[in-house]
Amino acid sequence: MGLIEALRGTRDILPDEVRYWQRVEAIAAAVLTRAAFTEIRTPIFEQTGLFERSIGEATDVVGKEMYTFKDRGDRSVTLRPEGTAGVVRAYIEQGLHAQGSIQRLWYLGPMFRYERPQAGRQRQFHQLGVEILGTAAARADVEAIAVATDILRQLGLQNLTLQLNSIGDKGDRQKYREALVAYLTPYRLELDPDSQDRLARNPLRILDSKDARTQEILKGAPSMLDFLNPEAQVRFERVQSLLTDLAIPYQINPLLVRGLDYYSHTVFEIQSADLGAQATVIGGGRYDHLVAELGGPETPAIGWAMGLERLILLLKQLQPLPPATVDFYVVSRGEFAEAQAMLLSQQLRQQGFTVEMDVSGSAFGKQFKRADRSGAVACLILGDTEAETRTVQVKWMATGEQAAIAQSELSAYLHQQQPALKATQTADKG
RNA sequence: GCGAGCGUAGCCAAGUGGUUAAGGCAGCGGAUUGUGGUUCCGCCAUUCGUGGGUUCGAGUCCCAUCGUUCGCCCCA
DSSP states (O other), X not given: OOSOOOOTTOXXXXXXXXXXXXXXXXXXXXXXXXXXXXXXXXXXXXXXXXXXXXXXXXXXXXXXXXXXXXXXTSOEEEEOSSSHHHHHHHHHHTTGGGGOXXXXXXXXXXXXXXXXXXXXXXXXXEEEEEEEESOOOHHHHHHHHHHHHHHHHHTTOOSEEEEEEXXXXXXXXXXXXXXXXXXXXXXXXXXXXXXXXXXXXXXXGGGGOOOHHHHHHHTTSOOGGGGOOHHHHHHHHHHHHHHHHTTXXXXXXXTOOOSSTXXXXXXXXXXXXXXXXXXXXXXXXXXXXXHHHTTSOOOOEEEEEXXXXXXXXXXXXXXXXXXXXXXXXXXXXXXXXXXXXXXXXXXXHHTTOOEEEOOSOOOHHHHHHHHHHHTOSXXXXXXXXXXXXXXXXXXXXXXXXXXXXXXXXXXXXXXHHHHHHHHHHHHHHO
């Protein structure tokens, strides 16, 4: 075409869709604020080393999915592929640990991963996430999960399942890894090629292979849960009993492992049956050593991130949002009338009304057509006659009734009509 | 990075090698130059994602490329 188009894996979010985003953002902010979480905004790009050290150099995210480049000062810079690393960096660098023993933070913004796009997966995508830093309490895990389920419930989403697992501490994982390799090695040649590869490099990832034969072999494999040390086991049981207390349903999934290196103990995902292969809407877990590994004080923490594109895919399936409407549509024609229309529009907006002023200068008939489409409850009409007499015609669109009102009385008149106005609008939106 | 499918207007599409590329929605203009939702009329793709090739002739066949969809992989 010769036209410049949006890059692969990026997309424009147009006004009709933005309304879904605003809804998610408003509900999430309200739920999080009520739970005493505060928002943090960190840079979209960071030193490459931050992600290499936190996410893990062996992971796919770091190894082959990062947008990394040299800036003009020859620094290696990376567009953030996830949110936790930047939050933890800020937590250490800004001394947040000194400002209170426990920090509850949330963030929202674009993330970047160089992957093959498909449904629910873009190269620039958006995550909303929370982090609770400064406590190893099982209650913190459950609070993080509860706040996630609250957001999803308030959005009205259904068909979601919470998958829960504990991957213990480093020692537990080491022992389990050995046991798993020992079990799988005799089956080596029966595994799918990817899993054969992972047997040496990252055997835990074999657990969530989708290959049918691999899954079958895994049925006889040792379970992570049998390798938890007594303390980790007690901890995991505590998480479960607290979830039960809150009536949050969950499924234990011993095959659930996560792709970022920093997780330990509690890991979880919330998945939807209504998405395709990219079914995970929320994923998270505990990361007790990350802060120290990045140079901060020993600080246990837990967090999760939510994929907003995926969430909005679900929201759209659920309930189309009614179109945006305005309270009043201002129709005007003629030099003086147009000037007065502009002034009146401004005044009404200052009083909290939503007012669309027709600036086309086209015939009255055309302006009324647009008024009709705008969803306005009433039209405010100004022509030469009204300009001369300093009046305005108020036409109620539903009934077609029209009244001449002095411009000086307009806002008083409209305020008086407001109950009827609201009733009409809610009825329209049904 | 791998495999498969698909690209015709802002959107949904018909078209399966032969003169001028259906139709619908939306939009714009008129009937109606001071009154909307209905109706009627008109306009809205020199071109089929892009580039090359085959052919007397290509939206239609071939190759490449870009984009997209589904799956693998990965992850939220």
